[in-house]
Amino acid sequence: MFSRNDDxxxxxxxxxxxxxxxxxxxxxxxxxxxxxxxxxGNRVDxxxxxxxxxxPLARGDHNVIARNVVRGSQTFGISVGFEPGAGNVVRRNRxxxxxxxxxxxxxxxxxxxxVGNFIRGAAKDGVLVxxxxxxxxxxxxxxxxxxxxxxDIRSRSAKLTSNRAVRNGALxxxxxxxxxxxxxxxxxxxxxxxxxxNTFCT
Numbered sequence: 589m590f591s592r593n594d595d596x597x598x599x600x601x602x603x604x605x606x607x608x609x610x611x612x613x614x615x616x617x618x619x620x621x622x623x624x625x626x627x628x629g630n631r632v633d634x635x636x637x638x639x640x641x642x643x644p645l646a647r648g649d650h651n652v653i654a655r656n657v658v659r660g661s662q663t664f665g666i667s668v669g670f671e672p673g674a675g676n677v678v679r680r681n682r683x684x685x686x687x688x689x690x691x692x693x694x695x696x697x698x699x700x701x702x703v704g705n706f707i708r709g710a711a712k713d714g715v716l717v718x719x720x721x722x723x724x725x726x727x728x729x730x731x732x733x734x735x736x737x738x739x740d741i742r743s744r745s746a747k748l749t750s751n752r753a754v755r756n757g758a759l760x761x762x763x764x765x766x767x768x769x770x771x772x773x774x775x776x777x778x779x780x781x782x783x784x785x786n787t788f789c790t
Contacts, residue, residue, distance in 0.1 A: 660684070664686055664691070741767055
């Protein structure tokens with residue numbers, strides 16, 4: 589599907605499933621503004637134009653974004669929480685070559701779960717969590733080849749467990765003081781020798 593305007597697929601209702609679509613060269617890929625939706629197994633390539641997001645979840649609760657492939661987004665691969673939303677899950681997606689961050693948890697996201705995602709080659713951060721995002725849990729994600737940090741965690745209520753950051757341009761994990769360290773995080777061969785801040789990394 590090809591469209592330069594807004595979302596190729598605009599999901600503005602509750603309880604729907606969007607599966608196995610292939611989208612290319614749209615303003616945004618799959619835009620979500622609703623509750624309890626499932627976006628699974630889609631491929632979104634080279635979003636451009638007004639938005640440039642791969643899969644933006646602007647608002648809504650208890651949505652699941654799982655097992656999608658997002659490549660070459662002009663801005664963010666997957667984003668959550670531009671407007672209020674709670675209990676959203678971003679699971680086992682593969683994100684490559686985002687123009688900004690691979691995954692963004694924006695300022696109004698609450699209790700967002702990021703688990704098992706693989707983010708590669710983002711121009712800025714692999715994962716960016718904004719300061720006012722609340723209780724973001726990051727578990728078992730991999731960030732590699734980002735231009736800046738693998739994980740840039742600016743919210744003190746975030747928790748990091750068993751994430752891996754390899755060969756990013758700056759730090760593997762840049763976390764603010766007070767972040768919850770769940771253990772098992774790995775950061776190696778990143779550009780800044782200390783590898784991590786305010787978390788313990790092996």
